[in-house]
Amino acid sequence: MLRIKNLESGYGRLKVLKKVTMHIGAGEIVTIIGANGAGKTSLLRTVSGLIRVRSGEILFDMRDVGNLPPEKIVFRGCSLVPEGRQLFGPMTVRENILLGAYPRFRKKDGDGVRDDIERIYAIFPRLRERERQLAGTLSGGEQQMLAIARALMARPKLIMMDEPSMGLAPLVIKDIFSIITRLREEGNTVLLVEQNAKAALAIADRGYVLETGRIIMEGTAEDLLSNRDVQRAYLGRDLDAEEKM
């Protein structure tokens, strides 16, 4: 579905991504883990068109989308749930959801949108209760749900999520992750970026480890979970201490 080859990009003179190569197959949950500043957000922003590609290519559904602006990439079926939610704060919950469906209105699928809003409200009942509330006044968890809902309204083939668990209480994180699993069961493809590597690898099929802009490791979720380096660096296990005991 998504194939990235030797991708490089950055900000001004700063090169952040260095020869990143990865792929995501239809129906998979793939996770990217990495420390702060590794370039995870930059990678998602580049794929979604917010940052220009310096070199390398991004193939989405076999077609090059490397130089398309974000508004075109969404129409191809690739949506981003951005880091920090980025909702339309002064607009209502319902308006945020409607705007997410904008590509569908353009494709004259207004009826489908109405059904999908119901579907979304079934997944996130809280949003239905707060339909008329301004998005900026929602709680952090509700905002994250709305950000996911908004991206889903475009009916993307691939949904990319940037740290959906950030700043949320453990119970809410559990909700969000069970929703991601549910999305896959419904046939969606998910690219998940997480600080919370353990939780991400628990629901993912495969994962990549990004470090200072390079992919340093890749494998199935189980492999990564049992890998000693990954455990030490990202899962917070102190293996040396454990061995001494």
Add this chain to the structure above:
Amino acid sequence: MLRSGACARSACSRSLHEERTKDLEFFFQYLVAGITYGTIYAIVAIGFNIIYNATGIINFAQGEFVMLGGMTAVTLHRFMPLPAAILGAVVLTTIVGAIIEIAFIRWLRRPSVLRMIVITIALSILIRETALHIWGESVRSLPYFTGSSMTSFQWGGVYVSPQILWVIGIGVFVVAALGAFFNLTMLGRQMRACSANRDAARLCGINAGNMVTLSFMISAAIGALGGCIICPITYVQYDSGTPLAIKGFTVAILGGLGNSTAAVGAGMILGILESFSIWVLPAAYKEVIAISILLLILFVRPSGIFGSAEAARLKDF
């Protein structure tokens, strides 16, 4: 209308009682005049706000749209009936608005505020000089939309010209129509989304660049419409845009930049203050009022009197 009020005052021989009622009549006379001007100021201010919300820039050429609307309508009216001339003027000015955005604004990536101020002021000078070239210095006017200055009717002793009703009526219509557009249509929501969070709007598939062009077109259109409706009362000349831009800007700041509902209230405040100032101050001071208010607000409460203390948004200005 103001002028007729002033002569009526000296003409009467009065008893004390008459003087009281006369004063009351003057009061309403000035009030009506203030509301009329206030409506126009509000329309110009809303034009500022629409572009500000879409781009974060202040378009100092906003007053020129008003002037262009009036001037074009006067010229077109020579060849066609008034409604068609007004429609034509609005459409042409809208096109000018689009051209300005596409030619001068669109290709700038993240321009600094200072640069935008310089550019829009330059545009305003450019439009004014072009207007001078096309139309010369003569003062022009449209006829009253209905009736004439003679047919102003008396309303409890207050002279109200039919044009004033047109101004207020169309002003109310513009505000209501814009409210419906921004809150109820998908296109209006797209524009609000772009101003709330541009990147997020693009991630929803919205073409943010086109929304900016649209904001210039809407601002130009309502500015031109304002120019047409006020033209029979105030007349129009190649340089009549600038004072309106200052007033409109004052009103926009007074109401809090970007807040169009508040701009209506602020417009009324400025219009009525100006109008009553003639009562207590020499007429020459009328023009000073707007500037004084502007400076006062900028010093004391830059978020505007109705502002939600969102001063942070003003910081980069």
